[in-house]
Amino acid sequence: MSNHISVVTEFAPEVQSNRKSEFPVNPLFLNRWSPRAYSERKVSDEDLNTILEAAHWAPSASNDQPWRFIVAKTQEQLGIFHQFVNEFNMVWASKAPVLIVVASKKVRGNGDPNVAHAFDSGTAWGSLALQATLLGLVTHAMGGFDREKARQLLNVPDELELHAVIAVGYLGDKSKLPEALQARELPNGRLPLSEVVFEGTITK
Template identity: 50%
Template sequence: MTTDHSIENTRIPEYDVDPLFIERWSPRSFTDKEIPKQVLHSVLEAAKWAPSASNWQPWRFIIAQTKADREKFHSFIFDSNRAWCEQAPVLILFISKKTMPDGRPNPFHQMDTGAAWASIAFQAKMLGLATHGMGGFDREKAREVLEVPDEYEINHIAAIGYQGAAEALPEQFREREKPSSRNPLSEIVFEGEFGREVEGI
């Protein structure tokens, strides 16, 4: 007997929400189909408009869409991620400027860059693309290979492309190629102070 891991059976919202938020997930299987520049630029445009503390916009994106540039990325991505991400036609390194314009530390740079990443993920989904973020890579080597200045934090990498079939993945990833569920609101939302339940949730 097989288990149904479809979105309809795995991701059941507790309250009404746009289907975009339910249907976006992080597959590992990508085809090698190139992303048209106009489509990729639309995805990046969405990130440009992400919320930003005091409009400092600390995010920066280094994209790899040529074979030579992707191979640079492959040099610092751990083998466990390279095994599936090498097929993706575009890789993006997310970095963020750690200081405000006056030179003081910016405590919001990673949060803002996370908002930009979410914008990319959702806009990509709207345009028929899949995305998968990964933290498994050598950050110091990435800084060296891509010549990232010290004032920028290296956050994560995302693979982006058109979704492929689970059967195209190395065997160890095939069982994991399915949408994941989420914790209930009652576990993540509190009323007034940490740990206090919200009535009705």
């Protein structure tokens, strides 16, 4: 259990040479990145439960907890998910041992629309990704999937919106990726903070 709550104190080697924060932050935030090279190693049910547990402790408007996670981890379940992930993602995502559809409930218990459902579910996915990093796992969100096909194949009701498919697994050998993807298999950067943070009023 202790490794689930351990504090990350070191930047990963590939992060050290590619990412720099302007202000100090725990290395955990930079160590999370979205690789495409997945190893064959399976994810234990214990670790899978831990990342989902972390996700569902996210804050949400009125504590409505609109997030829903549909998990594929058996060959049969993965085979169904592979039918709706876009071709350009399947090139690498077919190797991921776990895929998770992140959905959210658009209506509250009383039937009113929940305007915060997407915001809240994004927060939950962020927690999932950070907890995965703490466990030595990697994650990669994909918006590139056929939502209608997913809805049909997974029997998803209309009141749920489908946001992303998340690949979860362990970092693998990038030489097994197609060349164009090998070149992109590095942590990327961020805009300067001054382009996204404004004081008092928005100035750009």
